[in-house]
Amino acid sequence: MSEASELIEHIVERYDSEDGMLIPMMQDLQVECGYLPTEHLHCLAKRLEVSLSRIYAVATFYSSFRLIPKGAHDVTLCMGTVCYLKGSPIILEAISKEFNVEAGGTTEDRLFSLQAVNCVGACALAPVMIVDGRYYDGVTPESAIEIIRSLPPAEELAEFSSRKNVK
């Protein structure tokens, strides 16, 4: 049994093989892998005896599902009313243009995934950008690009975490 089928088997068993529990199974898969890998979706379709097109219809309908891996960093830009009025659309446009990535997408080099969200509850700091959980206030298009440029590349992060795991 391949690694993918093993994981799918494990997830499907959690839900007593109920195909009506397809969405929670896909959510679990995404938690395990960080996204929905093609091989795993094929295994899931086979295991539940449902069509692959049904699985892809679910995966593409819900914006929380990802069909490609996330970037090494999470960049979230607040598009709530206060941030919006203070320039977040211009910041979003500048980031998209500079790094060739749309909101909801990941850069080609997988450096970061970009999200545009509603109010993050820090309106006094508007416009707000959150990078890997850290809040940046009063962001401008220039400072946003500078902050993102200063992020360690994906390879460095992978190297760092593999070193941490060596005892």
Ligand code: FES
């Ligand atoms: S609108 Fe951006 S933090 Fe509230």
